[in-house]
Each structure stands twice: as structure tokens, then as C-alpha cells.
Amino acid sequence: MPGMWWAVGTIMVVGLVSTYLVWTAGRVERLHARAQLAARALDAHLLRRAAAAAVLAERRYGVELYAAARIALDAHPDEREAAENDLTRQLRLVQLDPTDPDCEAVIAASRRLALARQVHTDLVRDARAVRGRTLVRLLRMGRGREWPRYFDIDDPTLTVPADVPTG
Structure with missing residues (x-):
């Protein structure tokens, strides 16, 4: 009888470790997929x-x-960050009137871009953190996928002059 308890205990430990490893591998995959979707957005x-x-x-x-x-x-992916930073600088140089529909479209697009950038940064950070764990590296759970990359641009949020009413 005592030998049977060792076998049951061993099987339970192996089952728990296997469950944890499968869950961890799934998490690595999910975070990579979410980071890719955030990059597309x-x-x-x-x-x-x-x-x-x-x-x-x-x-x-x-x-x-x-x-x-x-x-x-038209920027190539390698030049995209610099091009976007230049566009942000150019947009900050012009006086944007939020009552003008064209200006309002740029202001709104910049706000949505800032939110998308934050979501992307958060997901890349999480994916890199999980992928950097010792167990994940040892078992090569992220193999076949590139490390998620940050998209490093200036804050794209545009400010509107205080004397102009916002709708």
C-alpha cells in the first residue's frame, strides 16, 4: 500500500507540472498573438x-x-519610427483649430494613435516579460517567434490652444 501512495503522488505532481507547462506555453502564444494584433492596430x-x-x-x-x-x-518599416516622429513634430508646429473638420480629424486620429501605442507597449512589455522567464527560455517555448518589438515614437497627442473652444 505505501508504494501505491507514492505512485499516486508522483502521478499527481507530474500532472500538475504538465498542466502548468501547457498553461505557460499557451500564455506565451496568446501574448505573442495579442502583441501582433496590437502592432497591426x-x-x-x-x-x-x-x-x-x-x-x-x-x-x-x-x-x-x-x-x-x-x-x-510611404516609409519602409525600418524608417517608420523616424518618419512618424517627424510627422508629430510637423503637426505640433501648426496651429490646429478644433472647429475645423480637417484639424479635428487629425486631433482625433492622434488621440486614437496614442491609445493604440499605449496598448501595444503594454502588450509587448508583457510578452517580453513572460518570454524572458527562465523556465520559458529553458524549454524554448517562444521558439519560432521573433521577440516582440516596441514602437518607439514621441507621444502623438496634440495640444489645442486654450483660447479655442473644443466641441
């Missing part, structure tokens, strides 16, 4: 903001803003 918001800025520049603010918007729209 971030990319979509970057494109929307650049397109809205291009429309605004065509109608009102001229060549520098339009050039920055076009460069951001």
Missing part, C-alpha cells in the same frame, strides 16, 4: 493619422507638413 492608426495629416496639409498648411505625411505613409 497601431499600424492602422499610424496610417489614418498620416492620411488625415496629408489631407489637412493639402488644404491648409503646405509643403512641410504634406511631405512629412507622405514620408510617413
